[in-house]
């Protein structure tokens with residue numbers, strides 16, 4: 001069976017070494033030494049000033065919204081994982097959807113202004129498939145209208161834009177280290193910011209609002225992560241070069257094998273070092289997509305419709321017409337891609353897809 005993704009597992013013995021150190025210390029969670037070490041190494045690898053390691057990428061979004069004290073309406077993308085929208089609603093704000101650009105599949109900056117009202121407090125956009133949003137245009141609009149910017153970078157680990165980590169953009173960037181992501185710590189996530197005051201606020205929010213052992217400076221939550229999760233992160237970080245290289249090579253194998261398949265691919269932003277975190281293809285019609293899925297499933301291959309359905313159709317949001325997103329959601333499919341996937345598998349998947357097309 002081949003799924004769309006499969007978690008990377010490092011050498012068991014490498015993980016056990018960290019477990020032994022946890023047993024020796026008896027320190028299991030609450031910002032222990034492995035959590036601190038992981039934060040340091042992530043900042044080094046991603047070239048970031050500030051980063052906080054959290055329990056998951058959803059709490060990262062919620063903490064980001066809280067830290068910026070956002071109220072009212074948040075302009076967001078309807079083409080993302082549900083956590084992007086649900087976090088806004090969970091924090092008592094209203095998501096206002098702006099349609100996506102049909103070539104990059106990210107929020108279309110030219111459609112943002114018409115959705116800004118006196119209630120708008122921020123823009124929360126996702127770098128879909130790790131492809132950077134038009135950060136310059138979004139930044140410009142935010143400045144003009146006094147809005148905050150949060151980027152959901154759950155797909156964009158290791159991505160660089162104009163030589164800088166993509167997590168440097170916006171007031172806060174969030175990410176996810178869930179087992180299915182490019183870099184993972186089983187469960188996990190992070191927030192990054194350049195502003196030390198926002199960092200301090202988020203550190204307090206992560207830890208129940210504690211400002212000292214017996215003092216609190218506000219309402220907080222438990223967003224901490226454990227030594228066991230940090231250990232997985234530290235071991236996986238030792239393998240990140242190999243993981244990222246393999247993705248790029250697998251994408252090339254797909255590109256070659258699928259050269260004659262009539263599909264579109266998202267256009268990657270200029271000046272980007274991309275991470276090849278997904279292999280999305282956009283069919284001409286939903287019918288062709290469904291036929292491809294059916295044939296692949298019959299051969300125990302399970303691609304995923306990332307993202308389907310459009311978030312504008314969630315039962316707890318105002319219905320919005322989003323023609324580009326709805327059209328893309330109906331036609332886009334992510335093909336299997338993970339470290340252990342063999343070139344033969346990619347070629348096999350590709351042959352099946354071509355066979356569907358030529359029938």
Ligand SMILES: *Cc1c(COP(=O)(O)O)cnc(C)c1O
Pocket residue numbers: 056057058059080081083084126152154155175176177178188189
């Ligand atoms: C995975 C994902 C999240 C949620 O991250 P978790 O760590 O699973 O909570 C949020 N946004 C996007 C775009 C994601 O893909």
